[in-house]
Every structure is written in structure tokens, then in C-alpha cells.
Amino acid sequence: MADLDALLAAAIDAMGKSRPTYSQFPVGAAILTADGRIFSGGNIEVASYPEGWCAETTALSHYVMGQGGTITDICVIAERLPRCTPCGGCRQRLAEFAPPDARLHLCADGAIVQTLTMAEIFPLGFDGDVLTG
Ligand code: THU
Numbered sequence: 001m002a003d004l005d006a007l008l009a010a011a012i013d014a015m016g017k018s019r020p021t022y023s024q025f026p027v028g029a030a031i032l033t034a035d036g037r038i039f040s041g042g043n044i045e046v047a048s049y050p051e052g053w054c055a056e057t058t059a060l061s062h063y064v065m066g067q068g069g070t071i072t073d074i075c076v077i078a079e080r081l082p083r084c085t086p087c088g089g090c091r092q093r094l095a096e097f098a099p100p101d102a103r104l105h106l107c108a109d110g111a112i113v114q115t116l117t118m119a120e121i122f123p124l125g126f127d128g129d130v131l132t133g
Helices: 001-017 055-065 088-097
Strands: 025-031 038-042 073-076 103-107 111-117
Touching: 001 025, 001 038, 001 055, 001 073, 001 111, 025 055, 038 055, 055 073, 055 088, 073 088
Parallel strands: 073 103
Antiparallel strands: 025 038, 025 073, 103 111
16 A cells, blocks of 8 residues: 555654664654655654653654644554564553554564554553543
């Protein structure tokens, strides 16, 4: 599917722009919305190690600032892993914006290795509805 090819290419491109200065562990993420737009990002590390952040978080910030719509697909790729699953914090962040049926594609070596839904990768996540309702 052309959109998925473009999404994977965007994740790989973002991985190339990441800043894994201290871990040497480049990660790229890309988010596809229903209107065909793609928002991507890489992990960014700083000298005070805990202050760095993940690729998924960079991609989400572009998604929010770009006023993206419904998220349909997400690609995540890490150069040094055969299958990079988002960390716990990023699962919570992704679930804030991506619906339970959004597809999460775990990628490696220029290909999608496994596809899950957000509900599958993040069951029983904290539901913030109580905070706004
Ligand atoms: N990292 C991500 O970018 N996404 C994840 O889901 C897991 C970890 C980054 C954070 C840090 O820059 C590096 O990988 C090593 O943990």
C-alpha cells in the first residue's frame, strides 16, 4: 500500500535525523492520519540523560502542532533491533491521540515485521476521560 510505504520511509528518514548522542540507539517513528498526512520524528538525547525523549514523542509533537486528524497507522523502527516496541510512556502518549483500532507497525530493515492495534499493545491503559468529564 502506497501510504504505508511512505509511512515506513518517513520513519526511516526520521531515524536518520534522530540524535542518539549517548545511547547510539537511533529510533524513528511516523504517524499517518486519515487524510493522508504523515508526521514523523526521531529520538533526541541530551547530556542530562533523563531529559531526552523518544522518537514516538517527537512524532506526536509534530502531529499535534500540525493539527493532524484521526490517526490510522504508526510505524516505529530502530536500527539495532529486529522489532522495536514503543516504551511504556510512549504507549500512554500514543493512546492519548491514536484510537484503539489504529494500527502500530513494528519495523526493521526497511520492512514491516509485525502489525498490532493500539488496543493490543496497550490494553488497560490509564483512561483520562475522568479528568475532563
Ligand atoms: N527510544 C525511543 O525513541 N522509543 C522507544 O520506544 C524506546 C526507546 C529511545 C530513547 C533513547 O533515546 C534510546 O531509545 C535508548 O533508550
